[in-house]
Amino acid sequence: MRMRFTQIIVSAALVLLVFAFARAQTPPGRRQLDQAVAIEDPNERIVALKAFIATNSDEQLNFIAGEQVALSWAQLAERQLAENNIGPAIEGFHRALGELPEKMSDRFFEETVARIPFVISARGYRTEAIELARLLEGRFAKEPLRLGALGEFYMNLEAPGEAIRALEAATKLAPDEVRLRRPLAAAYRMSLRLGDAAKEFAQVAALDGSDLRAYGEMGNLARARGDYPEAIRLYRSQLRGDGKLLSAIKGLALSLLASGKEDEAKTELDRIRQLKGQPEIDNDLYLQTQMTFYYLAQGKTEQATDAAMRALAIEPRYSWTRIAAAEVDMAAGQPFEAEKHLLSALRNADFPTLRFTLGKLYLVVEDFDGALEQFNRVLTLTPAGKFKARLGGVLDVEAESINELLARERQAAIFVAAPPTSDEQFTMAEALLKFDARLRSLKGGPPATVANPRRGRTVRESPATIEVLATAFIEAEGGRRAFRALYAASRLAQTGQSLPFALKLSDQVLDLAEAATETEGSLREFPNYDREARLRTLRGRALDTKGWTLFQLKRNREAMTALAEAIDSYGGLPEAKTSIWRLAMIRETVGEEKEALVLYLAAYEPPTEPGSVDVKRTLIEVLYQKVHGSLDGLNEKLGVGPRTVAPSPVALAESKPKEARPEDVIAQLPDIADLEQPLAPGRATSVMKG
Secondary structure, three states: OHHHHHHHHHHHHHHHHHHHHHHHHOOHHHHHHHHHHOOOOHHHHHHHHHHHHHHOOOHHHHHHHHHHHHHHHHHHHHHHHHOOOHHHHHHHHHHHHHOOOOOOOHHHHHHHHOHHHHHHHHOOOHHHHHHHHHHHHHHOOOOHHHHHHHHHHHHHOOOHHHHHHHHHHHHHHOOOOHHHHHHHHHHHHHOOOHHHHHHHHHHHHHHOOOOHHHHHHHHHHHHHOOOHHHHHHHHHHHHHHOOOOHHHHHHHHHHHHHOOOHHHHHHHHHHHHHHHOOHHHHOOHHHHHHHHHHHHHOOOHHHHHHHHHHHHHHOOOOHHHHHHHHHHHHHOOOHHHHHHHHHHHOOOOOOHHHHHHHHHHHHHOOOHHHHHHHHHHHOEEOOOOOEEEEEOOOEEEEEOOHHHHHHHHHHHHHOOOOOOOOHHHHHHHHHHHHHHHHHHHHOOOOOOEEEEOOOOEEEEOOHHHHHHHHHHHHOOOOOOHHHHHHHHHHHHHHHOOOHHHHHHHHHHHHHHHHHHOOOOOOOOOOOOOOHHHHHHHHHHHHHHHHHHHHHHOOOHHHHHHHHHHHHHHHOOOOOHHHHHHHHHHHHHHOOOHHHHHHHHHHHOOOOOOOOOOOHHHHHHHHHHHHHHOOOOOHHHHHOOOOOOOOOOHHHHOOOOOOOOOOHHHHOOOOOOOOOOOOOOOOOOOOOOOO
16 A cells, blocks of 8 residues: 555656656747736737737747737627627727738638638628628738638628639639639639639639539539530539439439430439439429429420429429429419419519519510519610610629520529520510610600710610610510500600600501400400400500590590590490590690589599509599589599509409499580690690599
């Protein structure tokens, strides 16, 4: 027992001796640095470390001390950030970056320096994080891997333009560094620079032949541009490296399907089933979404519907799946269902292709104003006549056609080359946008100018240009010219532009009305109307537009005749109230105030939007007061009912016609044949729809 105790005493003595020896061997400078680093309070630690740097001559220890000073400032700043004191926090992080030593360890860079902008962005201060990262770019301008780390930070922040700047600078310093070229290729793809992305992935593959992912990315991009043979070659190159690589098998199957080789595509899908089972196919959101577009392009609506339904079951919030499902419904003649998909997608995303698809849907049902509302949210026309949009929220792009403009979004997101939109639909959308843009530029403003490509300058607009644009819209598709001609005539009449041409178009619609309304469902916003109602509605609209055009041309006798004919054509249809209101305006204009008041009362409808100003009632009150000397009895005659919210354009397509003819008022219409008085000067001619 005594022997064992003696051994313990000897062992302890040896440990103390070793510790004392080690302490004796530690340089005094290192001991002083360790003591400063061990100070718990960051402010006191900074003072001690700076004092150490001022008196110490060991360069390596000074670098370590400099790292610790920067770390201490970062800790102080992070405390401020945790309390949402963003100003002091940013100031502290700037102090931290300003204290960085000339040299630092990779570990310190990764764990402290590169983490600073990430910490700021995680708190929601994206702009401030990017500004600090830019400062770091300048600090590490000659260090490629550290620039690359900043580039990847930008990628995580979905700032591909910033990432490209940092990564391009890095690859110039280290052109053969694969670790830099991979994220640069990804940044190009994120910014929709697909050609540059493909070239960069090719560089990665050339530098590292074992990088199977590079071949897959090149295959995806080849498929996105419609080069299916090249895509197939690249996916098969992947599979030679790893025959069980599911992403490569799926890419190959999709490329074969897009090529029309459905049997071969099924063979590849069978390989997946053998490896992972049917759920691997059924539960792949992106595979099913892309299959929807490919089947739809080949007219295989049933298979496209099945794929779309499977994709929606996986993730109903994915916007491209909603777009795919909407395209399937449009192809199947179900606009109401298509609209529901697109409105659902807009709750989670908003980008040009989505808005264009919703606008295209309204274009299909000939709600041209609804189509323009969507198109104008994301598309503009340049002075040179090109279309412009901000794609993916990152890239401003101009192109001669909408198809060319939007292709990058679809290609980058889902690698689908062919658009689900026909050439006729693109042409019609483009013509409508140009026609609308020109009308809006002229309405109430100075004469517009257009680009003169021969001389590189602008020239004064001429009325013929409006007519050319209107004609291009009308002739965009062969089967339904009458309906587009009516819309063009109505817009010209509303804006007071090219009124003789608007009159000519109205007469053309009247000539074509019989043939245009012969087919069931030909009145697309009211497909349930019977033949008589379709014909009455189209003729009524054409006569109403003609009457309003004549009114603006100061041909009031003819205007009243046309409007009376419009009312008669509408019969019991609700749109008669528009023509009654307009006829009332003309009656008031020529001084027949009592007759005008009767018409106003018959045509009156309260606003449908809660809280909106009732302009029509105000106009009626002024005239009623003038005719009767007071407003007594007006409420009873107006018969104002409860306010209602107007349905969506496509929902109207499911409605039935309603009888709404004011029989008692129409019977009282004065004989308009004798009205030949000129219009009173100064009368507003803006359209007031009933």
